[in-house]
Amino acid sequence: MKKLSLATALITSLFAMGANAYQYELNVGYENTDIDGAGDLDTWSASGKYYLNAVQTKSSPLAEAAFLNRASNIGLGYVNASGDGDEDIDVYGVSGEFFIPNSQFYFSGSLNQVDLGGEDNTGYTVEAGYLPVNGLLLALGVSKESLDPVLVAENGFVTSLGYASAVGEDTTVSTRGKYVTQIGGFYTNFEGVVYFGDETAYKLGGDLYLDPTLSVGASFADSTADESETIFGINAKKFFTPQIGVGVAYTTTDDIDSVGINGTFRF
Numbered sequence: 435m436k437k438l439s440l441a442t443a444l445i446t447s448l449f450a451m452g453a454n455a456y457q458y459e460l461n462v463g464y465e466n467t468d469i470d471g472a473g474d475l476d477t478w479s480a481s482g483k484y485y486l487n488a489v490q491t492k493s494s495p496l497a498e499a500a501f502l503n504r505a506s507n508i509g510l511g512y513v514n515a516s517g518d519g520d521e522d523i524d525v526y527g528v529s530g531e532f533f534i535p536n537s538q539f540y541f542s543g544s545l546n547q548v549d550l551g552g553e554d555n556t557g558y559t560v561e562a563g564y565l566p567v568n569g570l571l572l573a574l575g576v577s578k579e580s581l582d583p584v585l586v587a588e589n590g591f592v593t594s595l596g597y598a599s600a601v602g603e604d605t606t607v608s609t610r611g612k613y614v615t616q617i618g619g620f621y622t623n624f625e626g627v628v629y630f631g632d633e634t635a636y637k638l639g640g641d642l643y644l645d646p647t648l649s650v651g652a653s654f655a656d657s658t659a660d661e662s663e664t665i666f667g668i669n670a671k672k673f674f675t676p677q678i679g680v681g682v683a684y685t686t687t688d689d690i691d692s693v694g695i696n697g698t699f700r701f
Contacts, residue, residue, distance in 0.1 A: 454676065455488040456700035459500075463587050463696030470689035473518035479587040479696075481511035495621045495643040496673040498614050502569065504533035504540075511546075511583030515591055524549040527583040538565045540573065544582045555579055561610070569615050575608040577629075589637075590667065590685050590694055606631035620644065623651075633659040639667070647673040663688040677701060 460482045467475040486506045491499045500507065513525040527546030534540070540563035548555045557580035563573030586594045610627040621643040628636040639653030648671070655665040664687065671681035679698040686692070 454492050455490050456677065457485050457488045458701050459483045459485070460699045461587050461696060462699075463694060465591055465683075465692055465694035467591065467690060467692040475515055475517040475591070477513060477515040477586075477591040477694075479511070479513045479583060479591075481509060481584045481587050483507045483509040483584075491676050493646075495614075495623075495646050495649065496676060496679065497641075497643075497649055497671055498621070498623060501571075501612070502614060504565070506530075506532045509584055511587060513583040513586045513591070521551045525581055525583045525586065527581075529582060529584050533565075539563070540565060540571060542573075542575075544580065544584070546580060546582050548581050557581060559608075561608070563610075569613060571610075571612045573608075573610045575610065576605060577608060578605045580606075587696065590683060590692060604631050621646075623649075633657050633662075635659075641669075647679075671698075673698075 461480070463477075463479045465477040465479075467477065469475060483500075484507060485500065486508075487503075489500050489503050489505045494502050499505075508530045509528070511525075511527045511529070513523075515523040515525075525546060525548050527544055529542070529544035531542040532540070540561075542559075542561045542563075544559045546557050548557070557578055559575055559577035559580045559582060561573050561575035563571050565571050581594060607630045608627060611625065613624045615622060623641040623643070625640070626636070626638045628634065635655070635657035637653060637655035639651060641649045641651035643649045650670045651668070653667045653669075655667075656662055665685060666687070667683060667685040669681060669683040671679055673679035677700045681696045681698070683694045683696075684692070685694075
């Protein structure tokens with residue numbers, strides 16, 4: 435009887451561990467963009483990450499688990515955008531984030547390629563950061579003609595393409611901040627990034643976690659480019675289990691409206 439009880443306890447603990455940790459993450463998404471006078475643009479995205487160590491999800495927002503765990507990872511991404519014309523846009527990329535063990539330092543990088551009309555363009559980003567307190571990241575980066583498909587999946591095609599267009603073909607310097615904290619008993623996430631290139635582009639956003647599984651957020655982005663229009667966005671995400679989440683987003687700017695849906699799968 436004691437052996438049976440011990441075996442049952444071991445099996446229960448293994449399932450509990452699996453329910454509260456993951457090491458692989460897959461994100462898939464679809465975005466429809468309506469451009470006045472130019473038709474629709476359909477964007478499909480898929481990205482995956484492998485975490486070098488299992489990510490624990492106990493007592494924190496599920497969407498922020500990897501960041502709060504300081505979980506180093508490597509990832510792959512792909513985006514396809516097609517409109518009413520004949521040409522498709524294909525974006526391929528590889529990326530990595532590394533939190534240096536037993537220190538407050540952070541490094542990340544990405545390499546991506548954009549294929550459009552038979553022409554290829556390769557871009558890159560490198561970034562170094564510091565975490566002065568738990569939940570706060572301050573980073574400085576350098577990039578050139580970068581359109582990271584993993585970030586496209588997170589931020590949307592319209593916003594990401596807006597950054598790339600605003601900063602142009604020159605080498606770009608960026609500053610970025612992210613802060614996850616508790617305010618009034620609720621977890622919150624604040625993010626901001628500024629790109630300095632041919633023009634200056636920026637985005638500010640925040641999320642409120644109503645509980646560890648549900649978040650709502652808003653953002654806006656703009657640039658100093660001539661005739662630039664502010665991009666406003668709202669989003670929500672719900673994890674129905676620790677392994678499965680669904681998000682929706684709406685983005686709008688002058689004459690352009692975009693609606694997207696994405697799914698997250700962890701195991």
